[in-house]
Every structure is written in structure tokens, then in C-alpha cells.
Amino acid sequence: MTQSTEERVAGSEIIYGLNDKPAPTTSFLAALQHLLAIFIGIMTPPLIIGGALQLPPDMKAYIISMALFVSGIATFIQVKKFGPIGSGLLSIQGTSFTFLSLSIGIGLSVKAAGGSPEQALGTIFGVALICSPMEMIFSRFVPALKKVITPLVSGIVVTLIGLSLIRVAVTDIGGGQWLLSNKPELYASPTNLLLAALVIVTIIVLNRSRNQWLRMGAIAIALILGYCVAAALGLVQFAKLGGMDVFTAPVPFKFGFYISWEHVLPMALLYLITTVESMGDLTATSMVSGEPVEGETYMKRISGGILGDGINSALAAVFNSFPNTTFSQNNGVIQMTGVASRHVGFWISGLLVIFGLFPVIGGLISLIPNSVLGGATVIMFGTVAAAGIRIIASSVIDRRGMLIMAISLAMGLGVVFRPEILAGFPDVIKQIFGSAITTGGLTAIFLNVVLPQSLREQKVETSQDPLSVKH
Structure with missing residues (x-):
């Protein structure tokens, strides 16, 4: 059915x-x-x-x-x-x-x-x-x-994926990577933080509205509002359009x-x-x-x-x-x-x-402006991570599943928190395993293959697999 x-x-x-x-x-x-x-x-x-x-x-x-x-x-x-x-x-x-x-x-x-x-x-x-x-x-x-x-x-x-992207969003909230690298004294200024907060609050309020039009337009409305406020404050550089x-x-x-x-x-x-x-x-x-x-x-x-x-x-x-x-x-x-x-x-x-x-x-x-964009993306990237948790929750989480989750998340986030761990490896290895998604994902695949499944998990997977049902 x-x-x-x-x-x-x-x-x-x-x-x-x-x-x-x-x-x-x-x-x-x-x-x-x-x-x-x-x-x-x-x-x-x-x-x-x-x-x-x-x-x-x-x-x-x-x-x-x-x-x-x-x-x-x-x-x-x-x-x-x-x-x-x-x-x-x-x-x-x-x-x-x-x-x-x-x-x-x-x-x-x-x-x-x-x-x-x-x-x-x-x-x-x-x-x-x-x-x-x-x-x-x-x-x-x-x-x-x-x-x-x-x-x-x-x-x-x-x-x-969601957790990795959140770092990008938070960087944008403070003003973006360029500002952080070149003018750190201006990074995370009150103006940038207030613009991001304006976008976040607008999205939350509109998303919880019972009016489906406001809900569907929450992100666009919030970004347009943030864009207009930033332009009024002189933070949008329209002069860059002249040479296009x-x-x-x-x-x-x-x-x-x-x-x-x-x-x-x-x-x-x-x-x-x-x-x-x-x-x-x-x-x-x-x-x-x-x-x-x-x-x-x-x-x-x-x-x-x-x-x-x-x-x-x-x-x-x-x-x-x-x-x-x-x-x-x-x-x-x-x-x-x-x-x-x-x-x-x-x-x-x-x-x-x-x-x-x-x-x-x-x-x-x-x-x-980066701060306006970051206010929206921090919520969206957070929902990606939340979607991943929902997917995990749909499977059997026994001792084996907990072990796979623990090691995969630790390995994936570990190379991001401490990229120096790969300092002694060739550039090719750094490029491949320097990403949380890559390291964590490949670890999860490897452990899922080598760790034996419990009898309970095998029964649940078989009962849920539509290809296992004979018609």
C-alpha cells in the first residue's frame, strides 16, 4: 500500500x-x-x-x-x-x-x-x-x-556534511574568510553580528508561521531584509558591478x-x-x-x-x-x-x-554581505546535520552501530579540529583525508564492512528490504 x-x-x-x-x-x-x-x-x-x-x-x-x-x-x-x-x-x-x-x-x-x-x-x-x-x-x-x-x-x-558546512556559515556570520585573514580586527564586528542575528530571527519567526506563504518565503524574505539593511548601512559595494x-x-x-x-x-x-x-x-x-x-x-x-x-x-x-x-x-x-x-x-x-x-x-x-548570508546558511546547514541524525535513527543502533558512529564521527571531525595530524603525509593523502566528510565517510564504510552484524540487525534489515519479499 x-x-x-x-x-x-x-x-x-x-x-x-x-x-x-x-x-x-x-x-x-x-x-x-x-x-x-x-x-x-x-x-x-x-x-x-x-x-x-x-x-x-x-x-x-x-x-x-x-x-x-x-x-x-x-x-x-x-x-x-x-x-x-x-x-x-x-x-x-x-x-x-x-x-x-x-x-x-x-x-x-x-x-x-x-x-x-x-x-x-x-x-x-x-x-x-x-x-x-x-x-x-x-x-x-x-x-x-x-x-x-x-x-x-x-x-x-x-x-x-552538515557539521562541516556549519563552520563555513559561522565564518560568514563574522564577516567571511577574507576579513578574518586580512583584517581580523574588523572580524565579528557588532554590525556583522547584528545583521546575522536579524536574518536568523526573521527566518525563525516566519518559519513558525501558520501561513504557508510566509514559511515558504522565510529564507528569501530574511535575506532580502538583511540585504536592504546592509545596503542602507553602506555595506553593499554596488560599484563592483561597473566592470562586468x-x-x-x-x-x-x-x-x-x-x-x-x-x-x-x-x-x-x-x-x-x-x-x-x-x-x-x-x-x-x-x-x-x-x-x-x-x-x-x-x-x-x-x-x-x-x-x-x-x-x-x-x-x-x-x-x-x-x-x-x-x-x-x-x-x-x-x-x-x-x-x-x-x-x-x-x-x-x-x-x-x-x-x-x-x-x-x-x-x-x-x-x-557574508554576515547576511551566514545568518541564513547557519540554520540551513544545521538542518542538514539534523537530517543525518534522522537517517541514523532509522537504522538499528546497537553496540555495533554505536561503535561505527563513534569512530567515524571522531575520525571525521578529528582531521578538521587537528589538521596537523596529517602533516607528515604526502599532499595527495592530505587532499583525500583532510575532509571530515571523506575521512568519516570512508571510515563508516570500512567499519560497516569489517564489523560483523548482530543477528537482530540482520533480521531487521531483511524484513525492511523490499527486494527480499517474493511476489
Whole structure:
């Protein structure tokens, strides 16, 4: 027996379910909130890489525009679902932070050898392109790994994703990483803290309203309010819009196609790592959307989502952008607004493409002060961690489960609290295991394989597995 839409919505506090079609105004409002949550995240990797490689302003602006453009196309593929490609969930694609350090390393090695900025970018995109099939191949084996990637493992990964992102949000509340690094005396000023508090309080008040329109618009309203107050205080630098191009055309392989063979293996390993992250993100999206997090339907969505990740990363390389992955930020938006309709994803993808082609439009959003953005993201990232805890709670938590949770969370957060622990290892190891998500996720998978299950847990898993029922 399947659950009715009304029962599902009431049980999960979802206003619009996965296949519901909200009115255009509602869809646009929900899409805007997702964009406000992910816009900076999509632009940050090309900003950081462009700065590290000392790219000219026009080249840096171009790769930022292409990051937005590709994210729009990739989101459409992921949400629409073409055959086995895509999850069919409201899962947003964006530029992955996982590949940040390696991309900078590739670019710097090319420049150190006398290469031009164009060759540096062409090499990064070339290596990313030839390694992208790694994720595509791995996606085909996901259904066979349902005994390995259990709700316990997925829940741990999702929890670590949320906890890792909270650090970014809190940094933004104080004014952002740049301010902390370059002008620490201005960091966490009363103005920044009050702006963040204004956004947080507005979201809380509107989210608890019985009016579904206020609830769905809580994040957007809070961010717009914070933006306006910051602008009135002179904290929004509109002058930065003056040098932006009106239109940017996507040109495949604009910077050429080159391969640095010594970086192929590290890139391939990172694709495997981002697969684990995507499984956690997609599981969280399914959970907060009121959809199953186990069984055949769930596994098909995970497989399709990871295959979509790989194909979208290849597409990104062709159009001069960095590898894409599923974003966890939108899970917080879904939970806060109650809108899980994948039809909203079509609006998001269209708006991202427009922002990529017309940089000035996106530039207005990019001017949101860090403290305003941090006030919203700290709540959204917290809900991601909470979703992970809910997923963990859906599995059997016996002594074995407690041991897996304890070690995985300790290892994952340990490398973040004390990154010096990896100081004696090669850079490749630091890049792979320097992330809480990677270290904690791989630890959970390893322990789930090597630690024997209790008889009680085996019986519960068998009874819950829809594939074990003979029809």
C-alpha cells in the first residue's frame, strides 16, 4: 500500500511533494531561495582558483560565469532525469569544493613549467574530463552495495556534511574568510553580528508561521531584509558591478585541452570520494523530501544521481568549469520551506543559465554581505546535520552501530579540529583525508564492512528490504 500525498505531506511537513506542481509564483519564490543559498557556493571555487593562479580579471569573470551556466544545465539533467541519468529529485548541482586544492596544484605546476594561464586552465579541465568516467562507472555498482551503504553509513556522511558546512556559515556570520585573514580586527564586528542575528530571527519567526506563504518565503524574505539593511548601512559595494560584461557566450574548450598525467590518479581518487559525498547528499534530499531512503526506488535514484554527477562533471570540463557535485545546501531549504517539488528545479536551472549568460544579474546576488548570508546558511546547514541524525535513527543502533558512529564521527571531525595530524603525509593523502566528510565517510564504510552484524540487525534489515519479499 502506498502512502497518499496528503498523508505524506502531513507526516513530513512537506507542502509540495516531489511530483507536485506549484503555481509559477510559488515555484519562482522557492527557486529564488535555493539560488540565494547556493549562489556563493557555486562561485567560490572559481574565485579561489582564479585568485591562486593569478588569472586576469576577464578570465576569472569568464570561469565564474561558466560555473553558473554549467550548474544550470547540470541541475536540469539531474532533476529532469534522462533514462538512467539523474536522480529525479530536487537536487541542485554546483561546483565541487572537493577538487579545489588539486585544481590549484595542477594550475600552479603548469605555470611553474612556463605554461600560460590558458594552458593552466586547459590542463585542469582536461584532467577532470578524462577522469570523470570513474564516477560514471562507480554509479553502476551502487545497487550491489546496498549492504555497504546502509542508512547508518549514509546518515553519518550526511551529518558530517552538515557539521562541516556549519563552520563555513559561522565564518560568514563574522564577516567571511577574507576579513578574518586580512583584517581580523574588523572580524565579528557588532554590525556583522547584528545583521546575522536579524536574518536568523526573521527566518525563525516566519518559519513558525501558520501561513504557508510566509514559511515558504522565510529564507528569501530574511535575506532580502538583511540585504536592504546592509545596503542602507553602506555595506553593499554596488560599484563592483561597473566592470562586468553584459553577456558571456559559452565556448567549448575555450582554453584548449591538455593532460598532466601525474595528476590523473589523484583526480580519479577525488571522483571516488565525491561519489560518497553525493550519496550522502542525495540520501538527505530524499529524506527531507518525504521520499524513501532504502529500497529499490532509493537505490535507482542514488545510482542515477551519481551517474548524473559524472556526466555533468564531464560537461563542466567541456564548458570550462570545474567538476560538479550535488549540493547539500538545498536540503536545508527544502526542510525549511516544505517545498520538495522537482519542478522547482527547472526554474532553478533556468535562472542559473541566465545568470551565467548575463553576469550583471548574478552580480547583484553576489554582493550579499557574508554576515547576511551566514545568518541564513547557519540554520540551513544545521538542518542538514539534523537530517543525518534522522537517517541514523532509522537504522538499528546497537553496540555495533554505536561503535561505527563513534569512530567515524571522531575520525571525521578529528582531521578538521587537528589538521596537523596529517602533516607528515604526502599532499595527495592530505587532499583525500583532510575532509571530515571523506575521512568519516570512508571510515563508516570500512567499519560497516569489517564489523560483523548482530543477528537482530540482520533480521531487521531483511524484513525492511523490499527486494527480499517474493511476489
